[in-house]
Amino acid sequence: GNSVTQMEGPVTLSEEAFLTINCTYTATGYPSLFWYVQYPGEGLQLLLKATKADDKGSNKGFEATYRKETTSFHLEKGSVQVSDSAVYFCALYHGKIIFGKGTRLHILP
Amino acid sequence: DTGVSQDPRHKITKRGQNVTFRCDPISEHNRLYWYRQTLGQGPEFLTYFQNEAQLEKSRLLSDRFSAERPKGSFSTLEIQRTEQGDSAMYLCASSPEGRGPSPFYGYTFGSGTRLTVV
Numbered sequence: 001g002n003s004v005t006q007m008e009g010p011v012t013l014s015e016e017a018f019l020t021i022n023c024t025y026t027a028t029g030y031p032s033l034f035w036y037v038q039y040p041g042e043g044l045q046l047l048l049k050a051t052k053a054d055d056k057g058s059n060k061g062f063e064a065t066y067r068k069e070t071t072s073f074h075l076e077k078g079s080v081q082v083s084d085s086a087v088y089f090c091a092l093y094h095g096k097i098i099f100g101k102g103t104r105l106h107i108l109p
Numbered sequence: 110d111t112g113v114s115q116d117p118r119h120k121i122t123k124r125g126q127n128v129t130f131r132c133d134p135i136s137e138h139n140r141l142y143w144y145r146q147t148l149g150q151g152p153e154f155l156t157y158f159q160n161e162a163q164l165e166k167s168r169l170l171s172d173r174f175s176a177e178r179p180k181g182s183f184s185t186l187e188i189q190r191t192e193q194g195d196s197a198m199y200l201c202a203s204s205p206e207g208r209g210p211s212p213f214y215g216y217t218f219g220s221g222t223r224l225t226v227v
Contacts, residue, residue, distance in 0.1 A: 004151075034215075044152070044200065044218040089151050096142065096165070097202075097216060099151030 002027040004100035006090045012106040013080055021075040021103050023064075023090035031092040033057075033066055033073040036099070038087045047075075047088070082107045113219035115201050121225045122191055129187045130222045134203030141184050142216065143176055144200040145169065152200055158184060191226045198223050 006023040013019060025033065035047040035057070048057030053068035062077045073090060085107045090100040114133040122128050134141045140159050144152035155174070156166045160181035170176075173191075178184040188195055202216040 043220040044202075046215050049215065091151075096154050096157060097152075098154065101149070101151045 002031065002092060002094045002098050004090050004092055004098060006088075006100035006103055008101070009087075009104040010106055011103060012108065014108050015082055016079045017107075019075070019077040019080045019084075019105070021088055021090075021105070023073045023075065023100060025071050025073065025090075025092050027071075027092055027094055029094070030068065031094045033064070034091040034093065034097070035062070035064055035073070035075050036089040036091055038089065038102070040086070044089070080105075080107050082109050113201055113203050113217050115199075115219040115222050117222055118220065119223045119225075121227060124193060124226055125190055127187065127189045128191055128224065129185050130199055130201075130224075132184045132186070132201030132203075132219060134183070134201070135217055136182075138203035138205050138217070139181070140204045141178055142202040142204075143184070143186050144202065146198040146200055146221070147196075155186075188224075191224075193226045196224055196226045 003026045007021055032051045034049045036044045037047045038044050048059040050057040050066040053066055056065045064073050064075045066073055087102045087104050089102045091097050116131045120128055142157040143155040145155055146152045154167050155170050156176050158178040161178050173189045176186045198221040200218055200221045202218045204216045
């Protein structure tokens with residue numbers, strides 16, 4: 001079936017460090033891919049998306065590229081801030097959204 | 110329209126009681142989804158509606174769970190004879206999916222209803 005696997009957390013980084021959160025997927029066909037973010041005490045928010053192979057989604061300094069050959073959609077940011085501390089969910093859409101388990105990110109000042 | 114609204118935000122109930130949650134989607138969105146999120150896990154799909162029709166139900170949705178969207182607007186999720194394992198955040202989302210040729214517009218999530226069964 002369709003599924004998403006993302007790296008387990010928590011991930012702890014210092015401010016201005018480079019961030020990568022790995023995500024791979026299993027799906028029939030070519031699903032749309034997403035990263036959602038959940039800040040403390042808030043609901044899920046769409047961070048970025050890509051709808052076809054080689055598309056790059058970007059928002060708020062975060063980027064992810066849809067890699068069909070490796071079935072991956074890794075999230076990256078060049079310089080993280082304390083305000084980026086949150087839980088990040090990789091997800092795919094195949095008739096409905098299917099989420100990974102989430103990766104908690106802590107950014108230290 | 111201020112987004113997807115869920116009520117209540119928190120619910121504490123005794124085991125064996127029935128509970129009902131409400132979701133008001135964005136008014137022009139014809140699709141409505143229910144998800145459940147337990148601590149340390151991603152949201153898990155429960156069911157979805159297109160207008161008033163319930164089109165898919167997950168195996169997670171046992172016989173004790175029922176969802177309705179009677180007029181294609183708001184939806185309710187009822188859990189009968191609650192168990193401690195039902196404790197979770199119940200999330201509602203809506204989308205304008207299903208209209209026009211574009212395959213996906215994205216979901217808007219509500220803030221959720223946190224259920225604690227004691």
